[in-house]
Amino acid sequence: MAGPMLPVLRSCPPGDPGGQFALKAEPYGFRAGPTAAGRLPLLDPAELDRAAALAPGPRAAFVAGRLALRALAAELLDVPSPDLTTNFSCPRCGTGPGLSHGRPGYAFRGKPAPLALSLSRSSGWILLAALVEPPPGVTIGVDLEDPARLDFDGFDGVALTRAERAGLAGLSGPALLQERARLWARKEAWLKMTGRGLTTAPDTLDVLHRAELRDLAPGEAGLPPDLRAAVALSAAGL
Numbered sequence: 001m002a003g004p005m006l007p008v009l010r011s012c013p014p015g016d017p018g019g020q021f022a023l024k025a026e027p028y029g030f031r032a033g034p035t036a037a038g039r040l041p042l043l044d045p046a047e048l049d050r051a052a053a054l055a056p057g058p059r060a061a062f063v064a065g066r067l068a069l070r071a072l073a074a075e076l077l078d079v080p081s082p083d084l085t086t087n088f089s090c091p092r093c094g095t096g097p098g099l100s101h102g103r104p105g106y107a108f109r110g111k112p113a114p115l116a117l118s119l120s121r122s123s124g125w126i127l128l129a130a131l132v133e134p135p136p137g138v139t140i141g142v143d144l145e146d147p148a149r150l151d152f153d154g155f156d157g158v159a160l161t162r163a164e165r166a167g168l169a170g171l172s173g174p175a176l177l178q179e180r181a182r183l184w185a186r187k188e189a190w191l192k193m194t195g196r197g198l199t200t201a202p203d204t205l206d207v208l209h210r211a212e213l214r215d216l217a218p219g220e221a222g223l224p225p226d227l228r229a230a231v232a233l234s235a236a237g238l
Helices: 045-052 056-077 155-159 162-167 173-194
Strands: 008-012 023-026 029-032 084-086 088-090 094-096 106-108 115-122 125-132 140-145 213-215 228-233
Touching (some): 056 106, 125 140, 125 228, 155 162, 155 173
Parallel strands (some): 115 140
Antiparallel strands (some): 008 125, 023 029, 088 094
16 A cells, blocks of 8 residues: 655745845846856746736745746756746636646646645745645645734634634734644645635634644744644645
8 A cells, every 4th residue: 555645845945046036127027046057047928927017025035936846846857947837727717838826837848747736935935845746636735824924903703713713712922823823824725735725715614623734843844943834635645
């Protein structure tokens, strides 16, 4: 019997060459700063169009994440990064190189690459997850959260189910924020895995006990211990 599927988890800190690439404007879009090997990896046209529509800060974060994801995919497939083309999928918009949103995917030489991928960003950090040659229909979702971002009134009422809110009773200060972030990371990872995104009201999605979800331990995948993260697989094995 085959063992459980183990996702590849990779993080990039702020300013890392695999993360926050410097950008400069070019006539056809935006080009990333040189890698350590001196190459200039480019995003695909749909990604460049999306990047161009963003303000400088979000643009840098978006491009950094996409370049890091492409680099991981190329590494796992053992192919040159420029030979990959985007093949993202969306339940409403379909699948193909014209999409810059949805579930991540790539094609190599015109055929879908045998990878299940997910990406999350928070506080300058990038978290990537991948499955190599996943069984048909198996998907993955990953999410990264900074507890400090959830320090505001009203979060529990719109984001958590009744059972989840009950679990926060008695918590305050950093402990409360950590648990909020843990639950929110689980919800986002689940929704990315299913492909539904926030078309599902988060206060209707209970993530306290789901076999497909796993919290990442503090510091796992090279993340700082104050961030919370979760990974979800659409098949048993976590």
